[in-house]
Amino acid sequence: MTHNPVIGRFAPSPTGPLHFGSLIAAVASYVDARAAGGQWHLRIDDVDQTRCQPGAAADIQATLEAFGLHWDGPVQTQDGNRSRYQAVLETLIAAGRAYPCGCTRREVAAVGREGPAGMIYPGTCRAGLPSGREARSWRFRTEPGEWVIEDRHCPAITVNVYRDIGDFILLRGDGLHAYHLAMAIDDAELGVTDVVRGGDLRAATAPQVTLQHALGLSTPRYLHLPIALDARGRKLSKTNQAPAVDPTHPAPSLLAALTFLGQAPPSSLHQASPLEILDWATANWATHQIPAVTA
Numbered sequence: 001m002t003h004n005p006v007i008g009r010f011a012p013s014p015t016g017p018l019h020f021g022s023l024i025a026a027v028a029s030y031v032d033a034r035a036a037g038g039q040w041h042l043r044i045d046d047v048d049q050t051r052c053q054p055g056a057a058a059d060i061q062a063t064l065e066a067f068g069l070h071w072d073g074p075v076q077t078q079d080g081n082r083s084r085y086q087a088v089l090e091t092l093i094a095a096g097r098a099y100p101c102g103c104t105r106r107e108v109a110a111v112g113r114e115g116p117a118g119m120i121y122p123g124t125c126r127a128g129l130p131s132g133r134e135a136r137s138w139r140f141r142t143e144p145g146e147w148v149i150e151d152r153h154c155p156a157i158t159v160n161v162y163r164d165i166g167d168f169i170l171l172r173g174d175g176l177h178a179y180h181l182a183m184a185i186d187d188a189e190l191g192v193t194d195v196v197r198g199g200d201l202r203a204a205t206a207p208q209v210t211l212q213h214a215l216g217l218s219t220p221r222y223l224h225l226p227i228a229l230d231a232r233g234r235k236l237s238k239t240n241q242a243p244a245v246d247p248t249h250p251a252p253s254l255l256a257a258l259t260f261l262g263q264a265p266p267s268s269l270h271q272a273s274p275l276e277i278l279d280w281a282t283a284n285w286a287t288h289q290i291p292a293v294t295a
């Protein structure tokens with residue numbers, strides 16, 4: 001029996017420098033792929049140009065290299081894949097799986113209901129645009145039925161996308177393609193077999209899996225990680241002004257990331273180089289030691 005090679009990826013958004021929370025995801029995805037003898041790719045998730053900061057992508061790449069996190073192949077960008085997103089969107093439109101929506105975010109908030117992944121669209125434009133309205137965005141037409149989504153670390157989740165998430169956005173009102181569409185297409189083009197990422201993105205899994213099935217794409221295995229918090233109990237993020245990791249002294253942050261992931265690096269690594277630390281982590285990677293995801 002032949003087995004497909006493991007292909008992992010790290011997909012940061014270039015909205016600022018790499019912080020400790022992102023480093024945890026980078027280290028876990030890298031070590032997970034390397035421990036299986038697989039590839040590890042880098043994608044810059046710059047589909048939302050309104051949030052990108054000039055120079056951030058180059059800064060992230062330089063930081064990863066300073067930490068010994070060397071990727072395979074060229075860096076993928078979402079900004080360079082917009083024509084592909086549009087072609088797939090047009091395929092969904094032709095198949096009746098996408099429809100135009102004239103609702104504003106405020107209108108949806110006024111009549112929608114809150115779900116596990118945010119506000120659930122009430123279906124106002126599902127049967128056609130109301131008279132006098134023009135299309136602002138395009139939505140994916142979900143169908144009734146339950147999905148059971150397995151996770152290599154977290155308990156499986158059962159979700160009815162039609163009921164619990166609703167018809168989600170594929171093309172935004174500002175003309176930018178939405179995160180779920182870009183993510184499903186990009187992971188498929190890279191041949192990603194394993195997605196290792198923060199537990200805050202668990203809610204994004206069901207829409208992405210739904211799109212994968214609608215487009216006839218393979219579904220990767222998922223492994224969601226616990227979320228690093230700051231002293232105030234907030235998720236470490238650029239929005240919360242999380243400080244950047246120091247690329248001039250990578251070893252302490254690498255060891256802290258592995259400790260956070262429950263891997264218990266020995267004290268003998270305190271004077272080791274980043275490559276020596278990553279070699280140890282790859283040889284000793286144990287997903288069952290990762291702490292539980294509580295978010």
